[in-house]
Amino acid sequence: xxxxxxxxxxxxxxxxxxxxxxxxxxxxxxxxxxxxxxxxxxxxxxxxxxxxxxxxxxxxxxxxxxxxxxxxxxxxxxxxxxxxxxxxxxxxxxxxxxxxxxxxxxxxxxxxxxxxxxxxxxxxxxxxxxxxxxxxxxxxxxxxxxxxxxxxxxxxxxxxxxxxxxxxxxxxxxxxxxxxxxxxxxxxxxxxxxxxxxxxxxxxxxxxxxxxxxxxxxxxxxxxxxxxxxxxxxxxxxxxxxxxxxxxxxxxxxxxxxxxxxxxxxxxxxxxxxxxxxxxxxxxxxxxxxxxxxxxxxxxxxxxxxxxxxxxxxxxxxxxxxxxxxxxxxxxxxxxxxxxxxxxxxxxxxxxxxxxxxxxxxxxxxxxxxxxxxxxxxxxxxxx
Numbered sequence: 001x002x003x004x005x006x007x008x009x010x011x012x013x014x015x016x017x018x019x020x021x022x023x024x025x026x027x028x029x030x031x032x033x034x035x036x037x038x039x040x041x042x043x044x045x046x047x048x049x050x051x052x053x054x055x056x057x058x059x060x061x062x063x064x065x066x067x068x069x070x071x072x073x074x075x076x077x078x079x080x081x082x083x084x085x086x087x088x089x090x091x092x093x094x095x096x097x098x099x100x101x102x103x104x105x106x107x108x109x110x111x112x113x114x115x116x117x118x119x120x121x122x123x124x125x126x127x128x129x130x131x132x133x134x135x136x137x138x139x140x141x142x143x144x145x146x147x148x149x150x151x152x153x154x155x156x157x158x159x160x161x162x163x164x165x166x167x168x169x170x171x172x173x174x175x176x177x178x179x180x181x182x183x184x185x186x187x188x189x190x191x192x193x194x195x196x197x198x199x200x201x202x203x204x205x206x207x208x209x210x211x212x213x214x215x216x217x218x219x220x221x222x223x224x225x226x227x228x229x230x231x232x233x234x235x236x237x238x239x240x241x242x243x244x245x246x247x248x249x250x251x252x253x254x255x256x257x258x259x260x261x262x263x264x265x266x267x268x269x270x271x272x273x274x275x276x277x278x279x280x281x282x283x284x285x286x287x288x289x290x291x292x293x294x295x296x297x298x299x300x301x302x303x304x305x306x307x308x309x310x311x312x313x314x315x316x317x318x319x320x321x322x323x324x325x326x327x328x329x330x331x332x333x334x335x336x337x338x339x340x341x342x343x344x345x346x347x348x349x350x351x352x353x354x355x356x357x358x359x360x361x362x363x364x365x366x367x368x369x370x371x372x373x374x375x376x377x378x379x380x381x382x383x384x
Contacts, residue, residue, distance in 0.1 A: 013074055016362040018295075024288050025069065025354045028339035029347075031281065032265075033058060036342055039268040040261035042254060054261050054342050061344040065351040072355025073362070077304055080359050084131035087352070091128060094121035095162045110166045122163060122171055123349035126178075127356055129159055130314055133179060134306035137186035141302045149186070152179075160203075169207055169214055170321065170333035176200055177317050182310040186302075217331040233257045234267035234326050238275075245274030261342040263334060266326040282323065285338075289316035295361045304360050311357050315350070 040054035050056075075083065094112060102109040103118055111118040133152045140148030156179050163172040180188075180196060188196075207214045237253040240246060251271040254260050260268050270278050292312025299305040315338050322337040324330035336346040339354075 009074070013362075016364065017073060017358055018291075018361045018363075020291060021288065021354075021358055021361065022073075024284055024291075025339065025351075025358075026066070028284060029062060029066065029351075032337075032340040032347075033062060035265055035269055035340060036261065038248065038251065038272050039254060039265045040342060042256075043259075043261050057344070058342050058347075061347050065347045068348055069351040069355040069358070072352060073358035075355075075359040077301070077307075077360055080131060080307070080356050081135050081303070084128040084135075084356070087124060088128035088132050091121045091125035092158070092162065094119070095125060095166075097121075099162075099165055108166050108168060110168055117344060120343075120345040122166070122168060123345040124352065125159065126171075126175065126314060127311060127349060127353040129155070129175065130178060130182070130310040130353075131307050131356060133182055134310055135303055137182060137306050138302035141186060149183075152183070164203075164207075167207075167211055167214075168334075169211070170335045172203075173333075174314070174317055174321065174335070178310055178314045181313050182306050185296075185306055185309055217333075230258050230264070231325075231328055231332060234264045235328055237264075237267040237271040238326070241271040241274050243274050243276055245270070245272050245277060248272055262336055263322065263332075263341070264326055265337055265341050266323050269340075270326075281340075282319075285316060285319040288312055292357060292361070308357060308360050311353050311360075315353060 036055045036058040037052075040058070041051040044051055044053040072080070072083070098109050098112050098121055101112070103111045103113050105111065110122060111120050133155060136148035136152040136155070138148070139146045140152075156175075159175060160172055163175065180200075183196075184193070208218055209215070233253060234257060237251065237257060240251070240253050246252070249272070251268060254268045254271055257264055257267065266278065266281075269281065289312045292308050296305045296309035296312075299308065318335060318338050321330060321333060321335045322341070325332055325335065336343050338350045339347060
């Protein structure tokens with residue numbers, strides 16, 4: 001146990017970190033590893049691999065992801081910003097490379113092969129994009145003569161264009177919603193809200209008419225016609241689970257459910273552990289979002305406020321989209337459930353997001369005292 005009297009980096013970290021956040025993130029990682037035993041063996045066997053192939057690979061990414069999350073949580077807000085800028089530049093460059101030299105899967109070029117593994121650069125772009133945009137919005141709020149909002153709009157346009165070119169409509173919608181939420185927090189004028197809302201609606205309509213796979217997914221969702229095997233199987237798995245589930249390893253429907261270890265792991269959780277377990281899982285995601293927004297509400301530093309709110313909104317929206325697809329409340333999208341679904345790029349990227357959140361929400365008494373002093377001076381009250 002670390003004593004409050006200790007004055008080392010580890011002691012400072014332990015007593016300043018938001019331990020509720022830390023427990024929530026580690027708990028989700030543990031649940032994800034547990035569900036990999038339930039969801040992935042049937043998929044591995046269908047494609048001729050060892051039953052525990054995906055379980056072993058999931059375990060392989062757990063420790064590096066945890067190290068990344070803990071390591072980033074030691075950073076100061078300035079170091080978080082600098083790390084995000086470097087990460088964003090690298091991720092955008094890799095996204096461009098993926099369009100020309102990437103691995104094509106189901107008509108999309110989102111991955112770059114590296115030996116036995118594949119990297120999805122857009123996953124690493126997301127947390128870095130949020131932090132950099134938060135910095136741009138904060139700089140504009142601090143000094144209106146700095147065109148931070150304009151730069152954030154240009155950056156968003158670049159990111160959206162690269163995502164559409166892959167194409168990846170789900171990530172485009174997720175990034176747009178998170179960016180719009182941050183822009184709204186930064187004081188977006190109502191005219192901009194209407195204009196950007198119109199652009200977003202127009203983009204969805206254009207995607208519907210221009211991209212055949214988007215058309216098929218929307219038509220299946222709206223009319224119920226076409227190949228609905230995947231979504232109907234997921235729905236059946238949820239119904240079979242009932243309130244308390246069939247029990248660990250006892251699920252039957254999961255054995256024929258495509259992508260049960262990635263996009264539809266929530267349905268597997270419902271079949272084996274029940275609706276109550278799934279409600280607890282949703283509660284953990286809701287806790288992360290609400291606690292993050294509470295931190296943002298109390299934060300006086302604009303950069304910290306925008307970044308924390310944007311990062312927890314990203315986790316919340318991604319989980320909402322994944323669960324919504326499983327419950328047939330949204331058209332099918334290739335979106336992982338954060339820290340639960342199988343996927344090395346997704347897990348490490350979400351741990352980067354979690355590390356940034358932990359770093360930005362650490363309690364820093366000296367910083368708080370300085371901010372209170374500056375606030376008192378601004379109000380005409382002598383500093384203490």
